[in-house]
Amino acid sequence: MTVRVRFAPSPTGMFHVGGARSALQNWIFAKQQGGVFVLRVEDTDAARNKPEWTEGILSALEWIGIARDTYEGPYFQSAYAGEHRAAAGRLYDAGRAYYCDCTREAVQARTGSQYQGYDGFCRDRGLPPGEGRALRFRTPDEGTTVVVDLIRGEPTFENKLIEDFVIARGDGSPVFLLANVVDDMTMGITHVIRAEEHLPNTPKQQLLWDALGVKPPVWAHVPVVVNEKRQKLSKRRDKVALEAYRDEGYLAAAMRNYLMLLGWAPSGDREIVPWSVIEEEFRLAEVNPSPAFFDEKKLRAFNGEYIRALPVDEFVAACRPWLTGTGTIAPPPWQPEEFDADAFAAVAPLAQTRIAVLSEIVPNVDFLFLADPLIDEAAWAKAMKEGAAELLDAAVAGYTALESWDAESLKSTLEAVGAERGLKLGKAQAPVRVAVTGRTVGLPLFESLEVLGRERTLARLRAARLRLV
Structure with a gap:
């Protein structure tokens, strides 16, 4: 049997980092098993879907390394509406589902609670199909549903605690639970690897698989991703868009390495490892079921390590979008013709x-x-204190007299200027740095002055001196 897994996002906005992790886990698992990774876009909620968001999913997947020629699809759930309706019809014809005309208010009135589930009022009324009548699955009265999960063991659910849930709305359109199951059946999905938040739906979906006469897939529910307060990452509250991290300048290699560590770790006392090691060592059974903390500070540190490991020419190339304002990157504060490669x-x-x-x-x-x-x-206020004007005058004089414009000469000249005023180099260079770069921190000063050149350096020192008049 060929292993077939799927990643099934809804195009309802930016691509969530938790979704990116699930996609990577599915993709690696398929590669390890010699199987197929299927991309299915669950686009049936037309009011919330936009074509550009679907393209954003494809682009984000490619950025983290899941190239378009390495998966099957994308398929679109909306294209399978006929299969969804046919499955609902089969369940009704087999007596596994029934029509219900109860409103939410009527159920609440009978049960006396807005929190209690459906009470089965229409179960034996024998209502035929009709406008406004939802189709409900007839959940078994007895027994249990056991979900065999590669990560969580065998969670067991008592059937009597599972309400008769809706599988098709009053207009005949199937709900997510049924559509999702039928899509997986149609596409031959053998393993469903998805976030823990879907686990409560799993017994219902497994009952649907059984009722439709097909063996359920192997389940694997990976841990939910949480923030520093141990709250589930939320688009409304947290920075979760993969595109935002990409556009801020996180490297794809660092991001995918970090995402794979959310709930799993490679062998040995290490976290930053070659991708080939992750592809070889990742095991679903080793994923920790506890919530996984998305630590942006740790991700930032990861990224810094990856940046420093780049060959310089690759670093230069990686920086170009920010230096030239290409793609989705905002333009820099200089004009294109001012950039000096x-x-x-x-x-x-x-x-x-x-x-x-x-x-x-x-x-x-x-x-x-x-x-x-x-x-x-x-x-400026911090650096340009008493004595700064005289120090700048002396720096201009010393730098004007230099025969060789190199970092070492620039440094020794300013050291001498500072020593004459009882200042160590760190204090002496502060006014010069701010005058030339505008900031108190930055790249090594004297190497920067060497690249900036004599004429521009002296012009900025003189301009700063005039401002202090």
């Missing part, structure tokens, strides 16, 4: 060790490409 290449090794996400490259190097630096007023 050679100047950036010269400082790239220095920047590579100092940033954790690629978007941070812009404030680190903007002083090289702008006609005038962007002055951080708080930094």
